[in-house]
Amino acid sequence: MEKKIRIAIQKSGRLHDDSMRLLKECGIDAGNSRNQLRVAATNFPAEIFFLRDDDIPEYVQDGVADIGFVGENVVLEKNKKVNTVEKLGFGKCRLSLAIPANKRIRSAEDLAGKKIATSYPHILSGYLKKKKIKADIHTISGSVEIAPRIGLADAICDLVSSGNTLFSNELTELETILQSEAVIISNNDLSPALQKILHKLLFRIQSVKRSRNNKYVLLNAPNEKLDAICGLLPGMRSPTVLPLAEPGWSSVHSVITETDFWNIIEQLKQQGAEGILVIPIEKMIL
Numbered sequence: 146m147e148k149k150i151r152i153a154i155q156k157s158g159r160l161h162d163d164s165m166r167l168l169k170e171c172g173i174d175a176g177n178s179r180n181q182l183r184v185a186a187t188n189f190p191a192e193i194f195f196l197r198d199d200d201i202p203e204y205v206q207d208g209v210a211d212i213g214f215v216g217e218n219v220v221l222e223k224n225k226k227v228n229t230v231e232k233l234g235f236g237k238c239r240l241s242l243a244i245p246a247n248k249r250i251r252s253a254e255d256l257a258g259k260k261i262a263t264s265y266p267h268i269l270s271g272y273l274k275k276k277k278i279k280a281d282i283h284t285i286s287g288s289v290e291i292a293p294r295i296g297l298a299d300a301i302c303d304l305v306s307s308g309n310t311l312f313s314n315e316l317t318e319l320e321t322i323l324q325s326e327a328v329i330i331s332n333n334d335l336s337p338a339l340q341k342i343l344h345k346l347l348f349r350i351q352s353v354k355r356s357r358n359n360k361y362v363l364l365n366a367p368n369e370k371l372d373a374i375c376g377l378l379p380g381m382r383s384p385t386v387l388p389l390a391e392p393g394w395s396s397v398h399s400v401i402t403e404t405d406f407w408n409i410i411e412q413l414k415q416q417g418a419e420g421i422l423v424i425p426i427e428k429m430i431l
C-alpha cells in the first residue's frame with residue numbers, strides 16, 4: 146500500500162479554516178470533514194487528523210501524527226521534541242501581558258509579587274525569570290481574560306489577535322512577550338518515504354505562499370520609455386515585452402511583490418505607463 150503522511154490540523158479554532166484552505170490550494174482536498182477525527186485526502190498521499198491544537202506537538206513528537214499545523218505559541222509552550230519546518234504566514238498573533246484598565250501598573254516590573262493568570266506557564270515563567278521578576282503564575286486552561294474580574298489574578302498573559310477579547314474585558318496590553326504565527330512541525334524521525342512526501346508538500350506550500358506575495362502586472366508603455374519601465378520591473382527573470390498593434394507602443398508583463406506594489410505603480414505611471422492591469426497569481430513555481 147502507498148505510504149501516507151499523517152497531518153494533524155486544529156479541529157476548531159483560529160487556525161482550522163486557513164489550514165484547510167492552504168491544503169486545498171496545494172491540491173489536497175479533505176472535504177468538509179470537521180466532525181470526523183480522520184479523513185483521507187484525495188489527490189495526495191495524506192491523512193488529515195483533526196485534533197485540539199494544544200495536543201498537536203505531543204502527538205507529532207510521539208509519532209501519532211507525522212506533521213502538524215499549529216501556532217508557534219503552542220509549540221514553544223509545550224516544549225516537545227519536534228522540528229519546525231515551515232512558517233505558514235497566517236494565524237499571526239502575539240502573547241502579551243495585560244492588566245485591568247484601572248490598575249496602577251506601568252511595566253512588567255510592577256507585576257512583582259502579583260498574580261498572573263495564563264494558559265502559557267512555561268513561556269511566561271521563562272520570560273519572568275529572564276527579567277528577574279518574581280510573580281505568582283496561576284495556570285488556567287481557558288477563559289483567562291475573565292480572571293482579573295473575578296479576583297483570581299491581577300494580570301493575565303494571553304494571546305492577542307484582533308484585540309477584541311482584551312477590549313471587551315476592559316483589559317489593556319502591558320507588554321508583548323512573543324510574536325507567533327502558524328507553522329508546520331514534524332516528527333524527528335520521519336522515514337525517507339515520509340520525508341519525500343513532506344518535501345513534495347513543502348514545495349507546493351512555498352509556491353502558494355510566494356504567489357500570495359506577488360502580483361502579475363500588465364501595462365502599455367511608449368517604446369522610448371521601455372528601458373526605464375523595465376528597470377522598475379525585474380520580474381521572475383526579466384519582463385516580457387511584446388509589440389502592440391499601434392506603432393511606438395509595447396505591452397510589458399511582469400511580476401511584482403505586494404510590499405513594493407504601490408510604490409512601483411506610482412513610478413510606472415510617472416514613466417508614462419498606461420492601462421495598468423494587476424492580476425492575482427494562483428501558483429508561482431520557480
Ligand code: PRP
Pocket residue numbers: 158159198287303304305306307308309310311
Ligand atoms: C485566543 C485567546 C483569546 C483570543 C484572542 O484563544 O485566548 O481568547 O484568542 O483573540 P482576539 O484578540 O482576536 O480577541 P485561541 O483562539 O488561541 O483559543 P484556544 O486558546 O482555546 O486554543
Ligand code: ZN
Pocket residue numbers: 197198199
Ligand atoms: Zn487551544
